Amino acid sequence: MLIVEWNKKFRGDGVMVWGADPGRCHTGLGGFQPSAEQVKAMGLKPPEEGAEPVMQILRGEWDGNVGKVISHEGVRPW
Secondary structure, three states, X not given: OHHHHHHHHHHHXXXXXXXXXXXXXXXXXXXXXXXXXXXXXXXXXXXXXXXXXXXXXXXXXXXHHOOOEEEOOEEEOO
């Protein structure tokens, strides 16, 4: 809801707001260091891959979907 509200609030200032869902990434945050087998079994991807939705937003590829959540699968329904 915050994304929708901020998009409405700041639209007049030329600000666009999205949410970005990186998916399940293996970042090492929290001290969890899974083995290669665990990474594969858990379906974790590298952080660089998870950052792609953010990069697409910054490149303007999702300008037609302002106020929505973007993931590697496209616009997230919610």
